[in-house]
Amino acid sequence: MKRKTNVVVTDNTDTLKQGRFLTINRIFVTGNRITRDRIILRELSLKPGDTFFSNDLAGILELDRRKLLNTRLFNTVEIKTLELEPLKIDLVIDVNERWYTFPAPIFDIADRNFNEWWQNYDHDLRRVNYGLRLYQYNMRGRNETLRFHAQFGFQRRFELMYRFPYIDRKQKQGLTIDLSFTETKNTAFKTDDHKYVFLKDEHILKTNRLAGLTYSYRNSFYETHSLRVEYFDMHIDDTLKLLNPIYYKGEQLDQQYTSLTYTFNSDRRDFISYPLIGYQFMLQATRNGLLAKDDLNKFETTLTYSKYWDLKKNYYLSNNTIVYTSYPDDVSFINYGVLGLRRQFVRGYELYVIEGPHFFLNKTTFKKLLFSRKYHWSMMPISQFRHLPLSIYLKTYADVGYVKNYPDYKERDINTRLSDKLLGGTGLGLDVVGFYDLVLRFEYTINAETEHGFFFHIKREF
Structure with missing residues (x-):
């Protein structure tokens, strides 16, 4: 029995x-x-x-x-x-x-976002990169990450990165090692009315080499400190220097320097891929030019705070604030601070890059969950792809920003239309949230210049 x-x-x-x-x-x-x-x-x-x-x-x-x-x-x-x-x-x-191995062909636009490529450059297919991208997540079952990038086309780029989240038994310390090489025959050499102007040639115009080492310390569940050391070696063709004398300072065609970056990240968001509750605070301070012989001397800091509220009954509110400041303000063009890269832009100004040594950005989004369901695709032979969540949010938003202009632009009276003034954008949109952190954003925005249009983004807004 x-x-x-x-x-x-x-x-x-x-x-x-x-x-x-x-x-x-x-x-x-x-x-x-x-x-x-x-x-x-x-x-x-x-x-x-x-x-x-x-x-x-x-x-x-x-x-x-x-x-x-x-x-x-x-x-x-x-x-x-x-x-x-x-x-x-x-x-x-x-x-x-999840599925941890992602070998994928590269077919990407070379511009900052889809909207810039579509409108500013008439969706020119010559501005496309192609090649192979390999992501191997969770290497050895230890949450280690290997990334390999081989890219050709508009920009030739090779990149290798390996991340060890933990190198000690207590799983508090980690290391990241990365190397990259980039060369291009088509590059931006100046800004005209807050839009990049590109030069294309038959020979290499610009070459970048980077080596970086990051040490991280995660003592608690939510707070991480990291220290990153980087070495930059950049070279440009004299054509760029002739077209823009301040591309690099002085008469040099090379820029070599080391940098040290400290980052503190306190992250208490519910879900990183698309947060609805919690907050994140991040401080980043970078000293460029650690050695006397370095070609760049610049200090910059970025403060970021994001807050997310559940208002109940499927209504949500979120706010993101970024403050950037740098010194001195007479650096070369290639080292300018920019509002308009990555997720740092006022919605409605996706087509612009607004340069300045100091800027402020605030984004607010109010949204309503319209639809949420988790599908199970039992016929899928690969079990890691059987789980298919789908959520749709209707939203409205309002952003404000301000960029202090560089003295050189003021003296030459160029790129002044959008700097030293309050920027604003508001609109309506839909967010579609899928599996493997996929977020598709469809937005119709009007900005403070009364410009309006439809904008499409991939990944969350902040």
């Missing part, structure tokens, strides 16, 4: 809701074919032997579930409890791992 075991699987049962002190006995991990247990256990606030009040269990497990999802190693995470004794429980963590 088989002996029956008194095991009860619970998820916030009435027994636990009565309120009592419980002790974690064991923690089991299932579903991780590649990821090592210690990478998963590192994200948990509960450890074997910990004692806590049962009424707090649901909140603790939900926070731990979110932390595991924010590693971007898993499609889904489920944490259950097994109660073997009245005052002891086991935890069972069931994960569905």
Whole structure:
């Protein structure tokens, strides 16, 4: 006769809701074919032997579930409890791992965003890069990342990066090593009315080499400190210097320097890929020119704060503030600070780059969840792609920004139309959020210059 075991699987049962002190006995991990247990256990606030009040269990497990999802190693995470004794429980963590190998052809536009390529450059297919991109996530099951980039076309680029999130037993210290080489026959050499002007030639106009080493220290779940050392070696053709005398300072055609960057990141967002609750604070300070022989002497800092509110009934509010400042303000063109790169732009000004040693940006978005569903594609032979979440948000937004102009532009009375004045943009849009961090943004915006139009973006707004 088989002996029956008194095991009860619970998820916030009435027994636990009565309120009592419980002790974690064991923690089991299932579903991780590649990821090592210690990478998963590192994200948990509960450890074997910990004692806590049962009424707090649901909140603790939900926070731990979110932390595991924010590693971007898993499609889904489920944490259950097994109660073997009245005052002891086991935890069972069931994960569905993502697909970690992404070899993909490169067919990208060379411009800052789709809108600039489509409108400013008449969707010219000659401004396209092609090649091969390889991402290998979760190397050796330790959440390590390998990135290889071989690109041709508008810009020739080779890049190799390897990231070790943890190099010590306590899993608090990490290292990232990266190397890159870029050369191009078509490059921006100046700005006219806040738009880049490009030069194309039959020979190489610009060559960049970069070597970087980043040390990170993550003492808690939410705060990370990092220190990055970089070496830059850049060379330009004399044609660029003739067309723009301040492309590099002086008569030189080369710029070589070292830099040191400190970054502090406090990240308490619910889901990094598309946050709805929480906040993120980031401080970044960079000293360019550590050695006396370096060709660049510049100090710059960036403060970023993002806040997200759940207003209930599927309404959400978010706000993002960025403050950038740099010294001195007589650097060369290639080292100018710019509002208009990456996600740092006022919506409605996607077609412009507004240069200045100091700028301020604030974005506010109010949105309503229209649709949210998780599909399970059982016929898909690859299990990592069977989980298909889809959410759609209707939103309205308002952005403001301000850029202080460079003295050189003021003296020559160029690129002054959008600097030293308040910038603003507002509009309506739809966000489509899919699997593997895919975010498609469809926006119709009008800016303070009364310019308006449709803008398309990939990835979240901030």
